[in-house]
Amino acid sequence: MNAIEFDKVTLTYGGRRVLSDVSFSIPQGAFIGLLGANGAGKTTMLRAILGLIKPAGGAISVLGKPPTRGNAAIGYMPQARRALGDVGISGLDFVLSAVGGHRWGWPIPSSAEKEAAWKALEAIGATDLARRPLGELSGGERQRILIAQSLIGDPQMLLLDEPLISLDAAHQRAIIELVHEIGERLGIAVLFCSHEINPLLRAVDRVLYLGNGKAAIGSVDEVISGPVLSKLYGTHINVVRVAGRIFVMADDVELESGAHVHDL
Structure with missing residues (x-):
């Protein structure tokens, strides 16, 4: 299937x-x-x-x-929101919010829901993040919590x-x-x-x-490849492969440059 x-x-x-x-x-x-x-x-x-x-x-x-x-x-991870880092709840409570639609801490989650949240954290090796506030986590750690949330319900x-x-x-x-x-x-x-x-x-x-x-x-x-992407973009595209990396170019401009803003 x-x-x-x-x-x-x-x-x-x-x-x-x-x-x-x-x-x-x-x-x-x-x-x-x-x-x-x-x-x-x-x-x-x-x-x-x-x-x-x-x-x-x-x-x-x-x-x-x-x-x-x-x-x-379906486990779904939306684009991370910057506001997520300002929330004072723990990683476990955030994952728990996806189990039964809880608003952090109310109503009190059941033992089965807590078990499901711990299972999701264990699946990504992130139980060490369970008690830490989201605001203290790095960008990578916050993404791991979001991935754990997407694993709720198998x-x-x-x-x-x-x-x-x-x-x-x-x-x-x-x-x-x-x-x-x-x-x-x-x-x-x-x-x-x-x-x-x-x-x-x-x-x-x-x-x-x-x-x-x-x-x-x-x-x-x-x-x-140049022919496939030229058809998709509706303009001439060059695909350049250098040292194991791929660069997609249109009029000498790399289309994928600046796609990510990195944490410092």
């Missing part, structure tokens, strides 16, 4: 057509890098998979069924929306390795949204690249 299937799907958002007549499938257990420039439709696609946006055309299948809101089979799929934003290279590698290990251990599909391919090169099975309302899926070499 495929984890996700899009059959001639058209998505609109704010009156704008974001994706047009897009078809692809993602098998269970695959680690997919979801790529594309700002405004390409990455977050809109994730929202459609979550059942938050209905297609304007075509059909979506998620784990063999139409998308539904609140699907417990999901069959993970959707991660830009988990590398604001992280330096070392923390990016740690998050990618963690998510890759979780996906392999649980045998579940991972859709990992990112601005840039280079951090993901050693982890992804395939890439799903969005641009100009279209989508291309395949191996890194198949998709991140």
Whole structure:
């Protein structure tokens, strides 16, 4: 069974057509890098998979069924909010807030809910963060807490929306390795949204690249090529490979440069 299937799907958002007549499938257990420039439709696609946006055309299948809101089979990590670091609650309480919809500390969580939260923290090796306030955690540690929250309920799929934003290279590698290990251990599909391919090169099975309302899926070499990306972007694109890194260029400007703002 495929984890996700899009059959001639058209998505609109704010009156704008974001994706047009897009078809692809993602098998269970695959680690997919979801790529594309700002405004390409990455977050809109994730929202459609979550059942938050209905297609304007075509059909979506998620784990063999139409998308539904609140699907417990999907673990979802939204883009991290800067305000998260200002919250004084502990890592455990934050993870617990996803178990039964609690507002931190009220109502009092049950023993089963506490067990589920600890299980999620143990799954990512973050029990040492359980009692620490979120405001004292580094960007990488906060991302680990958000990943733990997405694992509540033993999901069959993970959707991660830009988990590398604001992280330096070392923390990016740690998050990618963690998510890759979780996906392999649980045998579940991972859709990992990112601005840039280079951090993901050693982890992804395939890439799903969005641009100009279209989508291309395949191996890194198949998709991140001049002809394919030129068609997606609607302009001439050069793909340059240097020392194991990939640079996507348009008119001598690197399209992915400045995609991430790093913590100091």
